[in-house]
Amino acid sequence: MVRFFGLVLAATLVAGGANAQEFVRNDCRSTVQATHALKFEDPKHALWYKRFWTGSCADLSMCMSGSPNWNDIVGKLLIKGGPAERATLLPKACRLGQMIGMEWARDRRIKRIKTADLKTFNALLEASGDAQRGVEQVELKARSMISQR
DSSP, rough: OOOHHHHHHHHHHHHHHHHTTTTEEEEETTOOOOGGGGGOSHHHHHHHHHHHHHHTTTTTTSSSOSOOOOOHHHHHHHHOOOTTTHHHHHHHHHHHHHHHHHTTOOOOOTTTOOHHHHHHHHHHHHHHHSSSHHHHHHHHHHHHTOOOO
16 A cells, blocks of 8 residues: 555656655755656656655655755755855756756666765765865766766
C-alpha cells in the first residue's frame, strides 16, 4: 500500500501536479525549470530528485534522509556570499542544484554523479572562501562528469 502511494506521488511529480515543485526552495522556484517540464526516466527518478532537494526519503527504500540537501546548501551559500552577491549567486546555485540533482537521482547503474561526489561537491563549496567561485568550480566538475557519457 505504501509503495502504491509512493508511485502515485511519483506519477504526480512526473505528470506535473499542481504542487509538483513545492519541495524546491521558494527563492529557487523561478530559476529552476518546472518539475513537470523535466524529463524523468521513471517515477523513482522523480522521488530521488525530491530527496536531493529536501533530504526526505518519503516513499524510497534504501535511502538515508537528512542533510545536507540542496535546499540547505543554497541557504549556506547565500549566507557565505552575503547580500551583495545574492542576486547573482542564487540563480547559479539553484540551476546547479537542478543539474546535479537530475543526474544524481538517476538509476545507480547509469548515473554519472554518485553520493560520494555530492560529498566532494559539498566539501568544495564549504572550503571555498568565495561562494561564487565555489559554485563555478563545482559546476565545471559536475558538467565534466555528466558529459562523460
